[in-house]
Amino acid sequence: MERGDIVLARITFLEAAKQIQIWENVVFLDETWLNANQTVGKMWTDNTAHSSTKVPEGKGERLIICHAGNAKGFIPNALLAFKSKKTGDYHEEMNADKFEEWFENNLLNNLTEPSIIIMDNAKYHSRQLNKPPTSQNNKGTLVEWLKKNNVDADMSMLKEKLVQLVKLHKSPTPTYKLDEMAKERGHRVLRLPPYHCQYKAIELIWAQIKGYVAKNNMSPPFTANKMLKLLEEASQHVTAENWKKVVEKTQKIITDDWNKYIRIDRITDQQLIIVVGEDSDSDMDTNSDQESSSDSDK
Template sequence: MGFYFKKLDGQKLLLEKAHVIVAHTIILHRIVGKDIHSVLWLDKTCVNAGESVEKCWTDDTPNSSGHQPTGRGSRLIVAHAGSSNGFVPEGLLVFPSRKTGDYHEDMDHPRFLQWFKHLLLQFSIPTVFVMNNSPCHSMILDKTPTTSDHKGTMVQWLQARDIAVDMSMTKLLYSLVKQNKPVTPKYTCKIASKQGHLITGLLPSHCHFNPIELVWSEVKAYIRSNNKTFTIIEVERLLREGLVIVDPNSWEKKVDHVAELIREAHTIDSIINENEQLMISLGDDDEVEDNGFGADSDDSEGELDGTAPLTS
């Protein structure tokens, strides 16, 4: 009957709301309209000292059960970029985690921006970069104060724009801020668009459109199969070996797979748009947050690629 017995990820992937479909279509169009094998895919992940295979052949005796750690242990944060030509030379960033929560906390914006600038130096011609909507990828330059900011912050922000104000104007401060707030914010990663590059961000829960996710799976499988000492030094060595194993041929196959997914999704979006948004509402709690990247706009002072951010 066409059913498969498999694990479900729990996500509600039926049909999305109108503004999500529009954003989805714009993002996919940017990728479909380019040579997908020249697109550069960015992402970060983490590997733990306790990486090990989940299953093995055993007769439940101590000698055949093998040794596996009881916890994940310390971890490394990994960032890289690649295309159908393989990984970008000197594009690897590896550093030990200093946090105990989500590994995304380790990659702050200053660290990402420093790595991204180094990456851009290797591309002299305009290139399409695709990355997810992680907060570190898109930070507002000279962020406008909000009602939660101290009034001293508001005064400083206004004075930097040569607006006459003093600390006694408590009730008028935020009104002045709103009056002088830029229509479209500027983002620090606009350095890419200034060099002629195009930055495209994926919507939340759409990581399957990034082939580097498949690369991470292959690299981690190599680490788990060969990790014997469960030390962070050993894991880093295996990580570097695993990255070498994923050659351009392997990358090209993964990009081809994602290209087919993108073409299918783009076709479905086009059909939905032609039929004036066939839509099923899944509830108020299913609003998709701002993806942190831009949609098409006439304003060139917007998101990473110089466009205005998507809004719900």
């Protein structure tokens, strides 16, 4: 997290976040998962069969979930949940097409006021418009992009020259499709620095939901369909007050981190000035005179 580019991304985010005037309209979105066998880790038991749970071993089926909310609560009709078909990382089953469809139909269509949407940089959040090719692409792709961007290029040119032209004419910052979709609706996307989930208020809401689900998933059947019902029930138990508290906590973390950088900047900007007193000057002059006299005597 202290790598140079990550630090710069953090400062850029904090600087932008500090400009936010109305935090009630800041929307936090994220994806997570729920396992069908998810339940409390420990409980009291008297070692009899009657008091033991019937939770099967393993994680069981999995739900992949996407949702969004602000200080007023979850965004209405924005819940997306579907059964996973794989056992690996849940990010494998969320792609740009699926996420962009949810973003437009379930999120943007249900935002009633201009909002700032805070999200991370997951691959499926970050499809670029007019994405420039790299040296890994073939010459045909390089030439096609250059012509599309009104740069004279053809297949007779050396690949090294084509790559250099792309570097000269590409935008200094990428343009993301989601950002443009939000902009067209009067909203703005603010992207988190990598590895900084503490700036994502919805993480605390996920913890509340998973805690509720675990406490109420104590008996068969342990299936994805049952987990979906528990998820919907848990979401209804998350109040606007819950959301308001986590947004205020996140805002405080952001403010504290930004103020920390301000203090560090002021300290490092101060110059260390050493003032030599008159007594020291006199002593130095006297010593110099004595040394000169001694040298002349010799």
